[in-house]
Amino acid sequence: MGSRIPFRATLNCLALGVALLLTLAVPAVARTVTDSAGRSVEVPDIITRVFAAGSPASTLLYVLAPEKMIGWVRAPRAPEKPYLLPATRDLPELGRLSGRGDTLNLERLIAAKPDLVIDFGTINDTYRSLAERVQQQTGIPYLLIDGRFANTPAAFRLLADILGVKERGEALARAAEAIFADVDRVRAAVPEDKRPKVYLARGPEGLESGSRGSINTEIIERVGGINVVTGLREKGGIVNVSPEQLLAWHPDIVVTMDQRFAATVAGKPVWAALPAVAAGRVYLAPTLPFGFIDGPPSVNRLVGLTWLTHAFYPDQVKTSLRDDVRAFYRLFYQVDLDDDALTQLIDPRKP
């Protein structure tokens, strides 16, 4: 008899232990979150694997929680890798999900077993219905986050809250707010008529640009540069520009992302006649690991704001560009740049 009581007690303990283990092992689907589109979506309590639907979302996720990435929309190329966390450099390329006609197969999405899909960008009925469709078809929660530039701090906080990385989200949101505040301070110190007329040269010949209000030139206008390309509509887009028109616009500054164009621009007859080229004010925007101006139009443009402030208003800025960029890469991309890497990034024309 005496020996049965301890046996029963052991059994009870075991049962309790098993029950406890079970509650720990089964992820509780308990939380309902609301995304930027106002959709209520049920997500797991603990989220460890996140799929980014497009390049802007991919960049946002990398900055906020690189450990939760399961792949890239477009795998990083060799020159980009040194500017990324080692653990993320060789993640697979999974393709794009945003927009009708995806490059990603839905079966592949399920096979990648994400806890959550996020998209960062325009919120409209197309994306809302697309998110609903994919969520219904795959059973994976799909969140839309407002990708407007001014919404960046709020986007950090919203996604950080959902992913359970609140502290990092808050730190990034504050840093983003500080960058915006800095830009506003510098811009306020320059009267309207002293602001530079800027032309964004895209494409190999530089004759492609973004008209006023386009997502491509958004940050140039945010810094106070006057985009010389006036569009037909309020919402600008990519446009082709004739050399004659370019001369008539008379830009003070040319910004480009094309290294070859930047190297040869001074030798081109039409371009040499521009005040920007004559004064040596052609600025080559860095693109590693993400573009400074656009490409993708995501949180990577924050460092572009700083860079443009330095380029447009050298007299107004007291800090050094190198220090600013280094600090940004440390906080946002979590990489420490040595002097060579920094030079290679900011001014690849100087060896």
Next chain:
Amino acid sequence: MKRPPLRTATVFGALTLAVAVLMLIAATIGPYRVPPLTVLKALGERLAGAGGHGAVETVLFNIRLPRIVAAALVGAALAAAGAAYQSLFRNPLVSPDILGVSTGAGLGAVTGILLGMPVMMIQLFGFAGGLAIVSMVMALSRALRSSGDILVLVLAGIVVGALAGAGISLVKVLADPYDQLPAITFWLLGSLAGVKAGDVMATLPAVAVGVAPLILLRWRIGVLSLGDDEARALGIEVARLRVIVIAGATLATASVVAISGVIGWVGLMVPHMARLMVGPRFDRQLPAAILIGAAFMIVVDTLARSAAAIEIPLGVLTAIIGGPMFVWLLAHSRRIAAP
């Protein structure tokens, strides 16, 4: 006739069987690995009204099977429309796009994408665009001359199609390069990624309504290929029949293009394959084309979703597979030149 065509019953039996077998095989292929036996088991359970709701079921019943059925539907509809047009226009180089239905559907859909509409509205816009363009072509040819003249009809199709094409280019220029342009490009190349069971259910009746008159009137359509005067002498109201055929083929094409995007080659090539198998008689050629079209698209779409790590646009695959196949057909059959 140089070679007697294969026995009709044998051919149709074999083709139907081929479509069914291809569907089953396609159901076992995909980037999410499901063993063939598990697929068969899940299918059996679902047919018996039972079955679970795990990842395998999600992949099979929400993603893979709707897509396979959609592919078969798209192939069948495009091939039927192509066969009917080749007979109607008495020209083996005619495809369902000749009167601008695909371009019109493309213009409608890209406008929907540009305006940021829900996916359903984009599909409806595509469908309506296809119907609208062909209606315009018909109205124009009627206004120019009596609707009996095929040449005027084709020329009107070219003119209106070119206008719609210009409209598509304009939308591309206006579209957001990050958000909308990739979606537009992909739509114009055709893709069945993301097709839902609901899309198939909505398209099926429209395709059936479009193809049914072609099947019912197959004898008369066959007579049309002899020439208008001969057909008239045999007691056929040519002008009326022509309108019915165009309406049916347009309805079928516009409804599948609305869910798949623009897919070339199928409507041009499959009728030739059918002709090679069962001979030039339209009443035999049409059902053969429908079955071959379904089989062909199942194969092509299976490649599109599983051959590479990313989705391959269907229009690219049909051109890569279809082009050489067409040349081979031309080389191996003299019957092809005379429909």
